[in-house]
Amino acid sequence: MIPALGLAIGILIGVLVQPDVPIWLLPYLPIAVVAALDAVFGGVRAVLDGIFDDKVFVVSFLSNVLVAAFIVFLGDQLGVGSQLSTGIVVVLGVRIFSNVASIRRHLFKA
Amino acid sequence: MTIPPRPDPDQVSAARAWRRMYAMAKPRLSRANAVVTVLALGLGFAIAAQLHTTRAQPLETLREDELVRVLDDVTQNNERLGTELRELERTRDALEGGASNSAAAIAAARERAETLGILAGTLPASGPGVRITISDPAGEIPASLILDAVQELRDAGAEAIQIGAVRVVAGTWFTDASDGISVSGTTVHAPYDIEAIGDPTTIATAMDIPGGVVASVRGKGGETTIASLDTVRITATVTPAAPRFATAQPSGK
Numbered sequence: 001m002i003p004a005l006g007l008a009i010g011i012l013i014g015v016l017v018q019p020d021v022p023i024w025l026l027p028y029l030p031i032a033v034v035a036a037l038d039a040v041f042g043g044v045r046a047v048l049d050g051i052f053d054d055k056v057f058v059v060s061f062l063s064n065v066l067v068a069a070f071i072v073f074l075g076d077q078l079g080v081g082s083q084l085s086t087g088i089v090v091v092l093g094v095r096i097f098s099n100v101a102s103i104r105r106h107l108f109k110a
Numbered sequence: 111m112t113i114p115p116r117p118d119p120d121q122v123s124a125a126r127a128w129r130r131m132y133a134m135a136k137p138r139l140s141r142a143n144a145v146v147t148v149l150a151l152g153l154g155f156a157i158a159a160q161l162h163t164t165r166a167q168p169l170e171t172l173r174e175d176e177l178v179r180v181l182d183d184v185t186q187n188n189e190r191l192g193t194e195l196r197e198l199e200r201t202r203d204a205l206e207g208g209a210s211n212s213a214a215a216i217a218a219a220r221e222r223a224e225t226l227g228i229l230a231g232t233l234p235a236s237g238p239g240v241r242i243t244i245s246d247p248a249g250e251i252p253a254s255l256i257l258d259a260v261q262e263l264r265d266a267g268a269e270a271i272q273i274g275a276v277r278v279v280a281g282t283w284f285t286d287a288s289d290g291i292s293v294s295g296t297t298v299h300a301p302y303d304i305e306a307i308g309d310p311t312t313i314a315t316a317m318d319i320p321g322g323v324v325a326s327v328r329g330k331g332g333e334t335t336i337a338s339l340d341t342v343r344i345t346a347t348v349t350p351a352a353p354r355f356a357t358a359q360p361s362g363k
Contacts, residue, residue: 001142004135013151014158021163027173036153039363047134048127054142057341061149101218106127 026074028069031085036061038061038092048106058063068092121209228270231279231348235270239307239342240314246300248331253284253291255330256302259323260284266316268308270344274298277346294348300332310338 021029039061046052068088075084104110172180217349225231242259260278263271271278276293285292290299306313314336317323324334 003146007154007208010151010154010156011158014155014162018162019159019161020154023115026163029156030165033153033156033160036149036156038276040150040153046210050126050130052134054140054146058142058145058149061146076173079175082176107124108130109124 027081027085028072031068031072031088032065034089034092035064038095038099039064041096041103045099045102045106048103054078118303131175136200180255224351229279230350231270231346232350235307235344236341237269237307238310238340239268239270239338240310241337241339241342242298242304242306242317243335243337244302244304245333245335246302246330247333249300250330251291251302251327251332254288255326256293256304257284258292258326259304259317262316262323263304263306263308263313266308266313268306268313268337270307270343272305272346274303275346277344277348278350304331305342305344307342307344 038055043052043057046057067107071088072081072085075081078084169177169180224233228235244256244259256273260271260273260282273293273298274294276282276298278293282294287297290297291302292298317334317336324336327334
């Protein structure tokens with residue numbers, strides 16, 4: 001409950017402040033957001049599986065974000081940044097979908 | 111002996127899942143929860159920032175090669191539209207030129223048709239001119255005298271001439287008739303009314319020259335009155351017959 005509130009408050013602050021993302025962060029932020037969303041859905045799924053662990057969640061969240069950003073950074077350095085970020089988005093999207101499907105099966109049996 | 115219905119395992123696990131959700135949703139004060147909350151806060155902030163950036167400057171989030179591609183697309187579009195623009199401009203110029211050309215051609219043709227119609231006697235005409243009345247109390251005025259008068263009028267620059275109710279054109283002919291004169295087959299009785307459009311002063315002078323029409327009429331016992339009018343209406347017209355033998359020869363051939 002409190003994390004959900006935190007998410008809502010974060011969005012609210014972002015909308016109110018209208019922050020300008022620094023240039024160096026621009027390529028990584030969208031990927032990082034998608035990676036974080038993947039971690040969040042994974043966390044919810046872990047809760048329903050009964051294997052949720054705070055520490056695991058925090059570590060997976062941070063590592064997801066960092067690894068995604070790092071892969072994009074690496075891709076940029078290798079000259080395949082846009083293709084690699086597309087690939088990451090695809091992979092994370094598939095994971096999010098499978099997590100959501102699992103959550104749905106847990107909660108609604110459908 | 112009845113067997114109690116066994117609970118559906120799916121129902122049980124669903125209920126357990128919801129219970130877990132509620133348990134997890136309960137506000138708890140723990141370090142891990144606080145850390146998770148901070149992470150969620152950061153995620154929300156990042157989402158909002160990303161949305162703002164994407165909406166405000168859609169190009170800023172693109173990479174160099176993507177920007178190059180966008181630039182290429184824009185350049186190609188620009189060239190394509192430029193070509194289209196030039197073609198359309200050319201078409202527009204052609205149409206405008208054609209419109210003004212055809213309008214001018216129509217105006218010129220209409221003017222020419224009017225001029226020719228007045229000359230050929232197919233159109234009624236009006237303008238300054240004279241009305242000449244030749245009385246013939248003795249019945250001695252011959253058709254040749256009227257022809258002389260017409261010739262005199264033409265010399266004086268008359269542009270349209272009418273005798274009685276007959277328009278005088280290039281093919282008009284005059285002969286003597288028993289009770290007057292015949293103009294192109296129509297008998298005109300004395301006194302002869304001749305209306306002509308032209309410069310009234312010139313025409314009056316031309317009629318009055320010694321040995322001219324007025325003098326000849328007086329010699330035959332008649333009287334000529336010349337009235338200068340601001341507006342003479344020539345209402346008689348002729349229907350031109352199509353030439354049987356002559357065909358138009360294009361100039362320059």
